[in-house]
Amino acid sequence: MTTLAPTSSSTAAPPLPPTPRRIGAPLRPRDFGWADAGILAASLLSSFLLVWVVFYQVTLLSGIFGFLLCWYAAFLALYWVVTTQVVDRQAATDRTATVVVVTGAFLVLGIVAFIVGWVTWKGVGHLHTNLFVKDMSHFVPADRNVLHQIGVLHAIVGTVEQVGIAAAIGVPVAVTTAVFLNEVGGRGTRIVRTVVTAMSGLPSIVAGVFVYSILVETSVSRYSGFLASLALFILILPSVTRTTEEVLRIVPGGLREASLALGASEFRTVWSVVLPTARSGMITASLLGIAIAVGETAPLIFTSFGNNNMNVNPFHGAQAALPLVLYDFVRQPQGALIDLAYATAFILLALVLILFVLARVLGRQRSTSGALRARLRSVLRPSARSGGSENPSPVGGRAGRPPLEILTVSPNPKEPLLP
């Protein structure tokens, strides 16, 4: 309150002479530099030593898991304290939180990589061509000599058919239900949503027993792949429905209004605007459902039952499936069969991976009909001059590329993208 600088004088002062401006090294206040990495490493090391002394030497505890937990907790505390001293409290909290989040991400990544890596490592060595071309009709568990003669083609066929049928019924039903919940609405919405939510808590074995008790036990049907599809359908329906509903909810209401204002019926609006806009998210939703179905074992025991012989007809007779074969192998005492189980598990993983990649590729082509039309045009009119609409060079920037390729790669930053 004592010395108030005459602020007005600064405005009256003549303008500063133009000093040559030097551009210094750009400053990035949030950078994580060598010093910070050093703090991190030092915290890791000192907390390790500290906990090692306390854990094993002083308190004589044991167990690697407890040690790791204590180490991590001590590391976080130490890291926070050191950062408070070096920078400030806010930065310390910020960085410690970052460390926790990054740990979580790497933990998940690590677990997935470990599972995939383990199965691959144990399984790849035991793959052989017969696995992909033969079934298990000559299989005798005790006879080691036939092990190289057997294959799991019958189970691959069974899994693909069962999951395929389940998805073919399940995805349309789920999408219809989601459209009902989100686009139609009305009185039934609440009940349907509750039922769907309740269904997602259904243990998978119950789905199998359910199909078994109403169809097999009552002699309506014998064991067949289709029954397995029904059980899997029950399992994937709630997940796909709820995920699709969430995806549809993200489609902006303005698009529906725009479509209706153009004279589209409500059905056309859903079909031509809402669903295509939500397409990529819906593919993810379906994939999640299919991924659930591929790995299910319990419901299959009561429905498709399993079969050592090839049965390509999903509607008649017991059928094998990869998880069932895997389960059979794992229960055998011989090491050679355990190896086969790993090979089978690897095939199952590869199947899921192929499925995911396939769906992603299909999903990326934004409009199949549009792309098809473009291809047709470029074939019919190779001059590519239909109303100037297909002049490819300004779009792709590189001459000589076929127009179709340009169409499929053009990304759209404003499209509501879903993982």
Added chain:
Amino acid sequence: MTLTATNDRNTVSDVQPTPGTGAAGLVAREVCAWFSGRLVLEGVTLAMPRSTVTALIGPSGCGKSTFLRILNRMHELVPGAQLAGSVELDGTDIYAGRLRATDTRRNIGMVFQKPNPFPAMSIYDNVLSGLKFSRISVSDRDALVEVSLTKAGLWNEVKNRMRELGGALSGGQQQRLCIARALAVEPRVLLMDEPCSALDPTSTARIEQTIADIADEVTVVIVTHNMQQAQRVSDVCAFFLAAENEPGRIIEAGPTDVIFGSPTDERTSDYVHGRFG
């Protein structure tokens, strides 16, 4: 939905229900609107003559958008929305049940405040989307796309990018794409709800030019908060106002130069001269 009978109902019923072509006049009579039982618009009667540009002006919340949405049956899509009165498209009451809602909306197109091109469709498909929705076939799609985009003042900017997605354009371009999309189905009336409010001056000028160009073929009704714009583009002007806790009403309507030059009501004069609102 309550519909008050109007005196002209008998003459109206003799008119062919199938819509014709070219610009059409629109007459709203005693239109009222409710949201969940709350009256927000009362007794609005307004004639929007064929091939003219009508501007709806008024402060925020006075029911301009609601009125506009009643003109092409979009209002009834809001849950809990009700309306009364009649709207006649060249003498045919669009609420009398002789015209389907989808046909009505195709004849009375709409452009929204926020550009909303279909993100999953290419620019080309966006323009043709209205035809696709109504299963109307055209002999020369490319020509129609070019004509529509030219009318909307967008053709030169996008003629080499037809296959890009509609969302890959700038905001102003998206809005003009929406106008082209609305024009492609050859509506007889085009409703525009603050079409320029999110746009820069250049795009705004473009769209005003577009409005002037298309006014021969299509009757335009535009909501705007920009007094200069209303003055520039419109032939007829209607001033809406809602007093506190009261529904919106039309205070004054007439030729634009009268509304801006010598309005009879003091509130209109205050509003157009920026003294309130």
